[in-house]
Amino acid sequence: MSLPILVFVLLALSVAGYVLGRGRAMASAGGDARKLHSLPNYYGWFGFLVALLPxxxxxxLWLPAQSVVIDTQVSAMISDRSAAESSRGLVMSDVERVAEGLDLAVDAGVLTEEQAASIRTEFTDVRERLGEVGVALGSDVTSETLQAAQRYRALSSTGDxxxxxxxxAAALAGLxxxxxxxxxxxxxxxxxxxxxxxxxxLAASIAILTTVGIILSLIFNTVEFFSLYPAWDFFFGLTWSPSFGGGSELGILPLLWATLYISFIALAVSVPIGLFAAIYLSEYAGPAVRAVAKPLLEVLAGIPTIVYGLFALLTVGPLLVDIFGDGGVxxxxxxxxxxxxxxxxxxxGIMLIPFVSSLSDDIINAVPQAMRDGSLGLGATHSETVKQVILPxxxxxxVGAILLAGSRAIGETMIVVLGAGAAARLSLNPFEAMTTVTAKIVSQLTGDADFASPEALVAFALGMTLFVITLGLNVIALYIVRKYREQYE
Amino acid sequence: MTDTTAQTGRAVAAPARKGSLLEVDSLTRKRNAAEARFKMYGLSAVIVGLLFLVALLATILSNGTSAFTQTFITIPVPLERAEIEAAEKSIVKTSKYRAIIGTAFANVLSSAGIETDMSAKDLDKMMSSGAAASVRDFVLANPASIGTTHTFDLLASSRVDGYLKGRVTREDLINDKNLDAAHLDIVDRLSAAGIVQKRFNWQFIFGADASDSRPEQAGIGVSMIGSFFMMLVVLVLSLPIGVAASIYLEEFAPKNRFTDLIEVNISNLAAVPSIVFGILGLAAFIQFAHLPQSAPLVGGLVLTLMTLPTIIISTRASLKSVPPSIRNAALGVGASKMQSVFHHVLPLAMPGILTGTIIGLAQALGETAPLLLIGMVGFIASNVPDGVAAGFLDPNSAMPAQIYEWAKRADPAFYERAWGGIIILLLFLMTMNIIAIILRRRFERRW
Amino acid sequence: MNEMPVVDAEAGTLLPKISAKKVQVFYGETHAIKDVDLNIADRTVTAFIGPSGCGKSTFLRCLNRMNDTIDICRVEGDIRIDGEDIYDPKVDPVQLRAKVGMVFQKPNPFPKSIYDNIAYGPRIHGLSRSKADLDEIVANSLQKAGLYEEVKDRLDEPGTGLSGGQQQRLCIARAIAVSPEVILMDEPCSALDPIATAKIEELIDELRENYTIVIVTHSMQQAARVSQRTAFFHLGNLVEEGETKEIFTNPTDRRTQDYITGRFG
Structure with a gap:
């Protein structure tokens, strides 16, 4: 039975459980719902859940277990010799493709079930036959792969x-x-x-599961990366030049440098503007101005980053070249x-303005009015009050808000992918193209790279670094902000 | 100093300013100037922020609106049975159709009184390379039309389109191998004769992506469907899970380590860079669980995990805003805690929850980076998925990823598409936000 | 320059420090103060009493234009200090507030050191020429507020670390440091315990020699203890004003009578 049908049957049995539970309870109460301990529907739901959940x-649990069991059984069939030629993982993915192709061929009626289980490479051009049903294989199918694929299919159907x-059985036991x-x-x-x-x-625990999932998926692949590429060279290498033919230099420092440089410029733009805007809106602006300007500024935060990326690539970049480039203004x-x-x-920086301003706005508003009164009552001007009492x-x-904004900037992807350039470089000139951690995660994982190569796996090490840095910043920032809030509560 | 000072025994070091209040002294004047300056800084910060917004929107509109019109060439094509049968027999069928169109186009030119010494092959460059395919598709779909002359509105090539939209100038064409200035002279005259016209471009809104050589044919429709299926996944998963998680945390969770752990995780996940969720999706859903690559289902799962913290945070806020008296009232008449929550608190908090969910969805709709990692980019939004299952599982793109794809291509004609795509994306976001605002206005309750 | 106490030529008596005529205050649509006429004498303690919401704090805040900071608040009428209209467009509220200091209901020290709390006012008003000057002002102000002995060894500790009563005396010292002529106190003891209250009351009595003090209080006992004159407010009206002793023993108005005997409030 295929998976969707199985799920459907299961749901049907659960509905039967609802009817059964409700009916049994009503019957035992002689049809008088008042004699029941709970409302009749609760008995129904009880039946539903007992049939469904186990x-x-x-x-x-079965789904991953079955695939693990089949994988180990089938991969045991692959000789060490062919595993040594490419990687065992690649051979396995070939096997899966062939098995999938055989399935398709049976569905399309090109092969009968018996034929699919018994064809041999010696007698049939499997690649051509599969090509007919639209499964393209990169190379000819070896006899070993084909046998493994057939074994894979047999095991899968038994497993199913x-x-x-x-x-x-579990659902019936529930009933x-x-x-x-x-x-x-x-x-x-x-x-x-x-x-x-x-x-x-369980729903609440998904947050924990997500974090665990992130950490596991980063760690496993990072460890694999470090088994192929020395960690020292990764963390302290000054050159980033991946070459898919091998012999790559994968030092993170140039990427980290550009990431921090760009984030610094972004903060240099967004913090003064955002902070002054927040001060103006919360301390000076009348209600009418505030009601218009605040949501308008926040529109900037709701615009997707791809839009900013395009804006950087097609508008701001050329504009800057017109000013600072050769033959510029x-x-x-x-x-x-x-x-x-x-x-x-x-x-x-533009993108972060509303982020900084709305966080600062909240924080400035959390400063008690008594503090302002105290200062104004002494004859301080409004700006003196802001500068010398409210801001301190x-x-x-x-500071917490700025750290959060910094973490945003470090983790931002689309703007740097489109706007920062593709060449890794350690330079002080802000008008040069450089590339960042996030941009390289994208480029290393979207190419045609072999997934098991260090050039692709390095993306996970980059992701790990990014995750650790942003997590650190967030934890510190959230801690500071929380402490700050508590102070005035 | 006067006797007043002596009497009061004021600190000698603090010379009391005994001046009239009606005269502003120089220090105060200086301080007021500083005050005015400071206020001006604040105001200019707000104005600069708003100017950025205006610049951004103006750029989008001025570059993107042209994507909604497209240049068409109106050509009556005689569909001779013999020619069509010959074309269908040949190997590269469209090239024969191209020849048919070429002849028809030459006739159009001569009947419009435009003389040219250009070869048919050269003239053909003015048309989209997809023109032949669209004639063929029409013929296959309407066999009855064979033997008649049918008037087609065929897509002009992107250069011609660009010329009419002012993007391409004669100088640009000096080194262009696709089109010459001579073509443009013909375009001018055809356009004056009404044979070449700009029309509203439905193809852009509902069509599929097209290859690098045919920007004039590219549309965002298929990736819109991809986004739609992703949002469906996000909505179906994140709303119930988010609400369940929030109810637990807000109403049932005891104060213990486990609850703290969940809380810390939620607030941190809300600030994890989106690309990290892409890595998670790649490793967990594709590498480990073997879900299909580039599928909206996987995209939806990743975006669900990404938006859950946002939705949980806003849902908790709306649950919190329901006053405890409601809960007590329900408990007081003998409802269980669970009943009080599901029968009373949840319905009252629902408008707030929906608002938060819509805003979370809007955020997810515009997200690009994680989609790149699970392969929802590249030239894949080329077919309309056939059926609902295919909608979830077949490779597709999403609107923002499609925009990214166009932005990366070499031909500037795609930039116009990218900006146009942004207009559509922003329209969706705006609609969602307006719905959220209306919901909030309409149902907001002050306790 | 006007350094002599202003003398009414005809009567030959001292003119009041503050005189208010036909003062009206509106909060949006609400008419919070109605037609108040009041003179406040120099170097005396004047207490404003009355039930909650009677407008006594609002009126107090008119005297140094603190109401300016509230957008919807509008003040009409004529308030003069030393004969000068403080609502004259030429008057800078900043200068006015240096002359008319204020102490608030809840102690509100700035999140700075004790020293910086006191030095804040003199610094912004440019009252000191040197660090030594400033040190002296700080020490003087703390002494006058009776706080010096308690804090002299920890001037660089945060002002927020002091006890409630100490914080309030710090706020008084802070107000004194700008050498005001009038000090407005808005229920300065309402957040304090009785012992701290007693200290503040003692302090107010000492300060009377040098400053005109106006105090809003909820407590009639306090008004009786610290003030020489008392004004009774009710529903935005000034009901009566006079010698404290007179008001408490022999009020002319029925409403005053009811209030001080505890029939409402």
Whole structure:
């Protein structure tokens, strides 16, 4: 039974569980709902959940387990010799492709089920036959691969059969349980609520699972990367020049430098503008101005980063070249092309203005009015009050906000992919093209690179570095902001 | 100093300013000037911010609106049975059709009184390379038309289109191998004769992406469908999960380590760079779980994980805004805690939850970086998915990824598409935000 | 320059330090102060009493134009200090507030050191020529506020670390440091315990020698203890004003009578 049908059957059995639970309970109460401990629907839901949950859980565990079991069995068939030629992973993906092709061929009627299980490379050009059904294979199928693929198919179909049996059995067992338990004295509501509570906890735990997933997916691949490429050279290498033919130099420092340089420019643009805008809007502007200007500024935050990326690439870059480039307005010739640290930094700064201003606005507003009164009552002007009382009082919060903005800038991708350039470079000139950690994660993982090569795996090490840096900044910033809030609560 | 000072025994070091209040002294004047300056800095910061917004929007509109019109050449093409049968028999069928169109075009030129010594092959450059295919598609779809003369509105090539939109000038064409200035002279005259016209470009809104050589044919429609299926996944997953998680944290969670752990995780995930979620999607969903690459399903899963923290945070805020008296009232009449939450608190918090969800969806709709890593980019939004399952599972792109794809291409004709795509994307975002605002205005309750 | 106390030529008596005529205050649509006429004598303590929301704090805040900071607040009428109209367009509220200091209900020291809290006012008003000057002003102000002995060894510790009563005396010292002529106090003891309150009241009594003090208070006992004159406000009206003793023993108005005998409030 294929997976969608199995899921459908399971749902049908669960609905049967609802009807059964409700019906049994009503029957045991002689049709008088008042004699039941809980409302009749609770018995129904109890039946539904008991039929569904154990079976669904079984299915969820089965799916990865089956693929792991089949993988180990089949990969044991691959001789060490062919594994040594390319990687075992590549051979396995070939096997899967062939198996998939055989499935398609059977579906399309090109092969019968028996033929699919028995064809041999010696007698049939498997590649051509699969080509007919639209499965293109990169190379001729070796006999070993074909046998492995056939074994793969056989195991899969046995596995699918067992899976169906196990899941349906679990659901039926659930129904039997409902049949026995659903009586008028049974506390169905409590049982259902306990289950719902667990579902709620599970939903809340997804946040933890996501973090764990992020960390695991980064760590596994990073460790694999470091087994192929020395960690020292990665962290302290001054050159970034990946070449897919091998012999790459994958030093992170030039990328990190550009990342920090761009973030610095972005903060240099966004912090003064954002902070002054926040001060003006919260301390000076009348309600009418505030009601218009605040949401308009926040529109900048709602614009997707791809738009900023395009703005950098097609508008700001060329504009900067007209000013700073060869034959530009200033005639300085600092800038060769439109993509540069300055381009990306400026545009990212624009993007961060509302981020800085709305965070600072919250923080400035958290400073108690009594503080302002105290200063104004002494005859301080408004700006003196802001500069000497409010800002120092809000300083920790503002530092937190700037750190959060910095973490945003470091993790920003689209603007740097489009606006900063592609060449890794350690230079002080902000008008030169450089490339960042995030941009390289994209380029290393979107090419045609072999996934197992250091050139692709380095993206995970870059991602790990990025994750650690931003996480560190966020934790510090959130801590500072929280402490700050508590101070005035 | 006077006796007043002596009497009061004021600090000698603090010379009391006993001047009239009606005269502003020089220090105060200086301080007021500083005040005015400071206020001016603030105001200019706001203005600079708003100017950036205006510049951004003006750039988008001025570059993007032209994507919504496209140049067409109106050509009556005689569909002779013999020629079409010959064309269908040949190997490269469209090239025969191209010849048919070429002849028809030459006739159009001569009947319009335009003389040219250009070869048919040269004239053909004025048309999109997709023109032949569209004639063929028409013929295959309407076999009855064979033997008649049908008038086609065929796409002009992107250079011709660019010329009429002012993007391409004669100087640009000096080194261009696709088109000469001589072509443009013909275009001028055809345009005066009404044979070459700009029309509204439905193809751009509903069509599929096209290859590098045919920018005039590229549309955002298919990737819009990709985005739609992704948003469906995000909505179906993140709303229930987000609400369940928020209810647990807000109503049931005991104060313990586990709850703290969840809280810390949520606030940190909200600030994790989106590209990291792309890495997670690549490693967990594609590498580990073997879900299909480039599929909207996977994109939706990744974006769900990314938007969940946002949705949880806003949902919790709206649950928190329901006053405890409502809960107490429900508990007081004998409802269980669970009933009080699901029957009373949740319905009251629903407008706020929906608002937060829509804003989360809008954020997800504009997100690009994670989609690049799970392969939803490249020339893949070329077919309309056939059926719902295909919509979720077949390779597709998404609007922002499609825009990125166009931005990367070499031909500037694609930039116009990218800006146009941004207009459509922003229209969607605007609509979603307006719905959110209306929901909030309409149902906002002050307790 | 006007350094002599202003003398009414005809009567030959001292003119009041502050005189208010027909003062009206509106908060948006609300008419918060109605037609108040009041003279406040120099170097005395005047107490404003009355039930909550009667406008006494609002009126107090008119005297140094603190109401300017509230957008929807509008003041009409005529308020003069030393004969000068403080709502004259030529008057800079900054200069006015240096002359008329204010102490608030809740102690509100700035999140700075004790020293910087006091030095803040003199610094912005340019009252000191040197560091030594400033040190002297700080020490003097703290002494006058009776706080010097308690804090002299920890002037660089944050002002927020002091106890509530100390914080309030710090705020008084802070107000004194700009050498004002009038000090407005808006329920300065309402957030303090009785012992701290007693100290502040003692301090107010000492300050009376050099400053005109106006104090808003909820406590009639406090008004009786610290003030020489008392004004009773009710629903935005000034009901009556006079010698404190008179008001408490022999009020002329029925409403005053009811209030001080605790029939409403």
């Amino acid at each position: 079976a669904a859980l079984m299915l969820l 059969l067992l899976r169906t049996l196990a899941v349906v 039997a349980f409902v049949y026995r338990r659903a009586a008028s004295t049974f506390r169905a509501r409590n049982a259902v609520e306990a289950v719902v509570r667990w579902i709620l906890i 200033l005639g300085v010739g600092w800038m060769g092309g439109g993509t540069a640290v300055m381009t990306a930094g400026l545009v990212m 009082a809000a300083l920790p919060g503002i």
